Amino acid sequence: MDERDWHILKVLYQKKNITKTAQSLYISQPSLTKRIQQIEKEFNLKIVERGTRGVQFTPQGEYLANCADEMLIRLRQIKETAFNMGQEISGTLRLGVSNYITLHKLPGLLKIFREQFPKVDFNVTTGWSKEILNLIYNEEVHVGIVRGDYQWSESRHHLFEETICIASKEKIDIQDLPSLPRIDYGTDALLKSMIDNWWRRNFSRPPLVGMEVDKGDTCKEMVRNGLGYGILPSVLLEKDQNLYQINLKDEQGDTLIRDTWMLYHEKTLELKLVNEFVQFVKSVDFMRDI
Numbered sequence: 106m107d108e109r110d111w112h113i114l115k116v117l118y119q120k121k122n123i124t125k126t127a128q129s130l131y132i133s134q135p136s137l138t139k140r141i142q143q144i145e146k147e148f149n150l151k152i153v154e155r156g157t158r159g160v161q162f163t164p165q166g167e168y169l170a171n172c173a174d175e176m177l178i179r180l181r182q183i184k185e186t187a188f189n190m191g192q193e194i195s196g197t198l199r200l201g202v203s204n205y206i207t208l209h210k211l212p213g214l215l216k217i218f219r220e221q222f223p224k225v226d227f228n229v230t231t232g233w234s235k236e237i238l239n240l241i242y243n244e245e246v247h248v249g250i251v252r253g254d255y256q257w258s259e260s261r262h263h264l265f266e267e268t269i270c271i272a273s274k275e276k277i278d279i280q281d282l283p284s285l286p287r288i289d290y291g292t293d294a295l296l297k298s299m300i301d302n303w304w305r306r307n308f309s310r311p312p313l314v315g316m317e318v319d320k321g322d323t324c325k326e327m328v329r330n331g332l333g334y335g336i337l338p339s340v341l342l343e344k345d346q347n348l349y350q351i352n353l354k355d356e357q358g359d360t361l362i363r364d365t366w367m368l369y370h371e372k373t374l375e376l377k378l379v380n381e382f383v384q385f386v387k388s389v390d391f392m393r394d395i
Contacts, residue, residue: 108180110144111173113137114152118170122159144169178244185376195224196378201237201246202229203293204320205340206365211250213395218385225378233293241368247379248386249368252338253295260374262367262383265340265391269299269361271351272325272342273334279351283308286315286333290324299361300336303353338363340392365391 113130117137120126127137145152152166162170185196202211207229215227230240234251241249250264271277277285289312304312315333318324324335328348342348353361367386374380389395 106144106147106176108177110140111176111180113140114144114166114170115173115177117141117153117160118162118167118173121161123155185378193224194222194377194381196376197226197228198248198378198382199228199246200230201240201249202231203234203237203250203252203365204231205252205338206250207231208322209340210391210395214386214389217389218382221385222378222381235294238368241370244370244373247369247373247376248382250365251368252363252365253293254364254366255295257366257368260369260371262387264365264367264386266362266364268339269296269303269353269363270337270339270342271334271353272328272337272345272348274328274331274348276349277334277351279307282312282334283310284313287312288316288318288324288327288333288335289314290318290321290335292321296338296363299363300353303355303361306356 113126116129117123117126120129123134123137127134130137141153148165148169150165151163152169153160153162155161200211211229219225219227228246230237230246232240234253234255237246237249237251238255238257240246271279271282316327318327321335321337321341325337325341325345325348327333328335328337329345336353339350339352342350355361367383369379369383374383
């Protein structure tokens with residue numbers, strides 16, 4: 106079996122459907138069926154059976170499917186180690202990056218890095234910080250960039266900090282917030298918890314949510330148009346100094362801060378490509394250079 110076969114088993118086990126698996130892998134159903142038959146012939150056992158509810162894995166097939174992640178990781182490590190033996194920095198850098206960083210910081214960061222190392226390719230996965238933490242923990246990516254102070258026992262590097270602000274088009278009094286329309290948005294669990302805890306410490310009734318949008322950038326646009334106030338990270342408001350802003354504070358009167366971190370396993374620095382990228386990121390001022 107080669108890498109493609111293990112990937113087929115992994116996706117088929119997830120989808121439990123030949124049609125959906127073929128579509129996901131961009132191959133025809135006959136080609137997929139033939140490949141599965143070849144895998145069965147190689148192992149001399151039945152892997153899957155078709156039923157009224159789609160594909161059902163045999164116990165032996167389920168065992169092989171459960172081995173797929175391990176085998177794919179091992180094959181990837183072999184390739185990376187082989188690349189690492191060369192003198193030139195090349196290969197594919199796998200990154201897991203939070204949504205905000207992907208949109209606002211990552212393009213410029215990768216552009217500068219590729220100018221230095223033109224033979225490097227990038228495989229980038231984006232999502233909420235908690236999702237990225239899981240990717241780096243399971244070694245599905247080389248380096249993760251997350252926002253918030255998640256527990257992480259391996260290597261980390263602080264990139265920047267930001268305050269959490271109440272933002273509005275016109276000046277408002279913080280005590281009036283419960284009666285003013287608030288614009289909520291999708292965000293990671295840590296930031297939501299930070300905002301919710303701050304609210305409970307200061308008010309005895311829930312916010313008047315007038316609108317729920319997909320992300321912080323959309324919330325900011327609604328605020329700019331006077332449709333309500335938002336509670337946003339300060340980095341989203343850097344170019345909107347005309348908006349009225351109030352920093353959230355804790356019980357001691359200190360401004361609430363959220364940090365952004367680069368996370369990685371120390372052993373991955375043995376790969377020249379990863380080591381170069383980590384050292385490069387450490388040299389960058391995220392608030393000025395990018």
